[in-house]
Amino acid sequence: MGxxxxxxxxxxxxxxAHIDQVFAFFESVDERFSPFKETSELTxxxxxxxxxxxxxxxxREILQLAEExxxxxxxxxxxxxxxxTIDTCGxxxxxxxxxxxxxxxxxxxxxxxxxxxxxIQVKGVNHEGRAWSVGIQNPFxxxxxxxxxxxAHNEGIATSGTYVRGQHIYDPYRPSRGITEIVSLTVIGPxxxxxxxxxxxxxxxxxxxxxxxxxxxxxxxxxxxAQGIATMTSAFEMYIPAYAERF
Amino acid sequence: xxxxSAIKRVVFSLLLSLSFLGYVILVRFGARPLEVxxxxxxxxxxxxxxxxxxxxxxxxxxxxxxxxxxxxxxSEIYAYYGMLRVKAIxxxxxxxxxxxxxxxxxxxxxxxxNAYAVPLLRxxxxxxxxxxxxxxxxxxxxxxxxxxxxxxxxxxxxxQ
Numbered sequence: 001m002g003x004x005x006x007x008x009x010x011x012x013x014x015x016x017a018h019i020d021q022v023f024a025f026f027e028s029v030d031e032r033f034s035p036f037k038e039t040s041e042l043t044x045x046x047x048x049x050x051x052x053x054x055x056x057x058x059x060r061e062i063l064q065l066a067e068e069x070x071x072x073x074x075x076x077x078x079x080x081x082x083x084x085t086i087d088t089c090g091x092x093x094x095x096x097x098x099x100x101x102x103x104x105x106x107x108x109x110x111x112x113x114x115x116x117x118x119x120i121q122v123k124g125v126n127h128e129g130r131a132w133s134v135g136i137q138n139p140f141x142x143x144x145x146x147x148x149x150x151x152a153h154n155e156g157i158a159t160s161g162t163y164v165r166g167q168h169i170y171d172p173y174r175p176s177r178g179i180t181e182i183v184s185l186t187v188i189g190p191x192x193x194x195x196x197x198x199x200x201x202x203x204x205x206x207x208x209x210x211x212x213x214x215x216x217x218x219x220x221x222x223x224x225x226a227q228g229i230a231t232m233t234s235a236f237e238m239y240i241p242a243y244a245e246r247f
Numbered sequence: 248x249x250x251x252s253a254i255k256r257v258v259f260s261l262l263l264s265l266s267f268l269g270y271v272i273l274v275r276f277g278a279r280p281l282e283v284x285x286x287x288x289x290x291x292x293x294x295x296x297x298x299x300x301x302x303x304x305x306x307x308x309x310x311x312x313x314x315x316x317x318x319x320x321x322s323e324i325y326a327y328y329g330m331l332r333v334k335a336i337x338x339x340x341x342x343x344x345x346x347x348x349x350x351x352x353x354x355x356x357x358x359x360x361n362a363y364a365v366p367l368l369r370x371x372x373x374x375x376x377x378x379x380x381x382x383x384x385x386x387x388x389x390x391x392x393x394x395x396x397x398x399x400x401x402x403x404x405x406x407q
């Protein structure tokens with residue numbers, strides 16, 4: 001997937017072999033779903049070298065999840081590009097993190113996080129035995145963070161934005177028009193898989209995206225526009241430490 | 248004689264008021280608020296001309312204006328709670344779509360008005376926070392080119 005991946009396991013019995021298996025899984029995902037590799041299953045599917053019947057079980061699952069997400073987001077999430085090819089990047093990352101989390105759970109670990117390119121699933125508590133603290137990257141100054149959230153209930157967090165790799169998200173209803181009014185949208189939800197796909201779709205909606213997340217039960221969002229003004233959903237504050245400490 | 252002169256005066260003042268009314272209508276409705284191409288003739292102008300030449304009311308009053316196809320951006324208009332600007336799209340001579348380009352959203356009242364469509368949510372100016380964090384959520388890797396491009400665009404925006 002060409003992105004930094006971090007796996008941090010707090011549990012003292014963690015073994016290097018288990019962590020290596022998780023990384024090997026991410027590598028296999030990249031081999032199969034990279035749109036940049038000539039040999040990947042995705043590229044072969046796009047070039048018509050394999051038919052719909054010949055795809056792997058994982059590819060079938062991802063295409064089904066993508067279709068389900070397309071319907072849930074009024075078409076704003078769509079793995080089919082205007083030129084007819086399929087790009088599964090918008091869904092594979094969250095799916096892969098979720099699979100990695102399942103692997104770590106199978107190994108018996110209870111306190112860890114998995115971070116793939118800024119999309120994160122946390123589990124349990126951090127090295128100090130407290131809630132995981134996650135900073136939201138400043139879209140204008142990526143070495144800074146602009147908000148700190150505390151994740152204490154195994155949440156997933158994902159950020160979609162235009163500030164990296166140029167504009168990699170477009171509005172499927174107006175493909176020629178880039179999304180410039182908002183620069184970053186972070187979604188917190190019960191799983192990184194859902195947070196990731198809904199962040200991607202909500203980002204494609206532009207400023208309306210925050211209203212879309214507001215209507216989604218169990219999800220909160222923090223949107224940053226091109227002027228550096230942030231808008232948050234009504235219960236986002238419960239993740240902000242100063243607010244949480246009041247209760 | 249005096250009677251005829253009085254009638255003439257009445258007719259003249261009537262004519263004068265009607266021409267003024269016609270002029271007002273022309274100015275009011277003949278102006279182009281959306282820079283839409285003017286109909287090939289002014290219907291009110293024609294109406295007045297017909298009346299003066301034939302000496303009777305024209306049978307047809309306002310005609311449906313003919314618009315040239317295209318997209319036309321309107322002026323910025325004060326809309327009580329802020330400024331509004333729209334774009335009209337004309338297809339086959341008819342207004343096919345009107346898009347709102349600018350909508351008042353910068354004042355408390357307008358936020359209340361807009362709240363019917365979008366829920367009222369808390370906003371804040373972002374600022375760097377200095378507390379330690381375990382992890383950072385962001386949109387994948389940093390692109391120096393994109394940052395530079397954005398900075399130059401913002402610099403231009405400030406100059407304008």
